[in-house]
Amino acid sequence: MNHFWMPFTANRDFKKAPRLFSSAKGMFYKTPDGREILDGSSGLFCCAAGHGRVEIARAVYQQLSELDYASPFQSAHPLAFQLANALSQITPGDLNHIFFTCSGSEAVESAMRISLAYHQAMGQSSRTRFVSRERAYHGVNIGGASLGGMVKNRRALGPGYPDVVHMRHTWQEERRFVRGQDVQGQHLADDLERFVQCYGAETIAACVVEPVAGSTGVLVPPVGYLQRLREICDEHQILLIFDEVICGFGRLGRAFAADAFGVVPDIMTMAKALTNGAQPMGAVAVSEKVHRAVINATENEQFIELFHGYTYSAHPAACSAALAALAIYEEEQLFERAAQLSAVFLDAVFSLRDLPAITDIRGYGLLAGFDLIPKGEPGLHGYALQKALYEAGLHIKTTGDAGIIAPPLITEEKHIQHMVDVLASVLKGVG
Ligand SMILES: Cc1ncc(COP(=O)(O)O)c(C=O)c1O
Secondary structure (H helix, E strand, O other): OOOOOOOOOOHHHHHHOOOOOOEEEEOEEEOOOOOEEEEOOHHHHOOOOOEOOHHHHHHHHHHHHHOOOOOOOOOOOHHHHHHHHHHHHHOOOOOOEEEEEOOHHHHHHHHHHHHHHHHHHOOOOOOOEEEEEOOOOOOOOHHHHHHOOOHHHHHHHOOOOOOEEEEOOOOOOOOOOOEOOOOOOHHHHHHHHHHHHHHOHHHEEEEEEOOOEOOOOOEOOOOOHHHHHHHHHHHHOOEEEEEOOOOOOOOOOOOOHHHHHOOOOOEEEEOHHHHOOOOOOEEEEEOHHHHHHHHOOOOOOOOOOOOOOOOOOOOHHHHHHHHHHHHHHHHOOHHHHHHHHHHHHHHHHHHHHHOOOEEEEEEEOOEEEEEEOOOOOOOHHHHHHHHHHHHHOEEOEEEOOEEEEOOOOOOOHHHHHHHHHHHHHHHHHHO
16 A cells, blocks of 8 residues: 555545445446446546447557557657547547647646747747636646646645736636526636736737636536637637646537537647546647647748657557547447436436535536535545545545536436435435
8 A cells, every 4th residue: 555655645544444446337336345336427537438448448459469659759650640630520610730648737738838839930929928717727737737726736836837827717606506607707707808908918828728617616617708718819819728628528518618618719638538538648639820830930841840749649559549439439429418418417416406515516518516515624525525425336526625526428317316316315424
């Protein structure tokens, strides 16, 4: 137990009574002692097609047997192009150029680098500031953590990336239990305009938001909010970046949140369900405008255009897993399935609203969050819930005193009902 330093985990407490998963199939994990645990959050928002997909396992095995690794710098392998083509078929608008990374955090970092490179190419090197949002989560590397807006994630960060300012988050205390998009709150996007007035548009590279803020407990954007961000960005030549690491791949009932909300960003990040969680991989989809500017910035075609990339960018195993996952999503129409199941899912989750432990519920598509009354220090109630759910046979993600439900898109109504029943009975116990 001692040697594995677990990420985002209360290591000392965990190791006294480990919560282990030893196998998984479909909607369920199994514990080493043979108990089934229903997966209510797709692992960590990864396994959209459910667990143990043999199509993916076979594809990875075949790929590793044929070509295990190729340097992605100045050489390549065919699957990387095939996957970029496949992704560009489903990305919204003209987000047709795909840069591969190994995680969501690296996708965010890469999106920041690409934004800076774009403005340099446009002769506007003064645009180095990023506008983000309170309660945002954009991964753990220095750039993404600096964009982040959750205080505990920022504590061991030091000064971080120097030029980040945060808009208000979109949770409105007086408007609780709003299902889907709230009709009020569009004005919150005007924070971006205020930053333009305060700092000057010529200092701002990009505005980065999760279309639905996921890790903080699912904050759905009010009607018109993302449209307003798009308008302000267009007016001031600020790039709009959507971090779709959680929202992407059908979670909101369309391929991407950009489709669900009808707003196309200039750059979009993705990860997690890209490979159904079977291989670590992230990606950045970049618009024609941004790509063209960066690629053509140097006249000499023998020069590298962007000095950025990872040893494992477009790793063959990850590409094969992603292609197999995309094929499953298409064949099983899983994005459409998420849209169809959304009403049943949200009905079930919102049925918890009268529990005394719950102070708010929000949701869109197959993604929902709820807040618990704090008990003692912030986060302890959420942690107690996480532990009790393991014993009761349900896995969901908790962040602080919020719970996040995001079942695999293969979920059936009976699983949704079971999730809510377990949550209700456990919350009566720990609440
Ligand atoms: C919106 C968002 N961006 C970035 C990340 C970081 O992804 P990863 O943990 O793969 O680095 C996450 C992870 O939950 C996320 O939700």
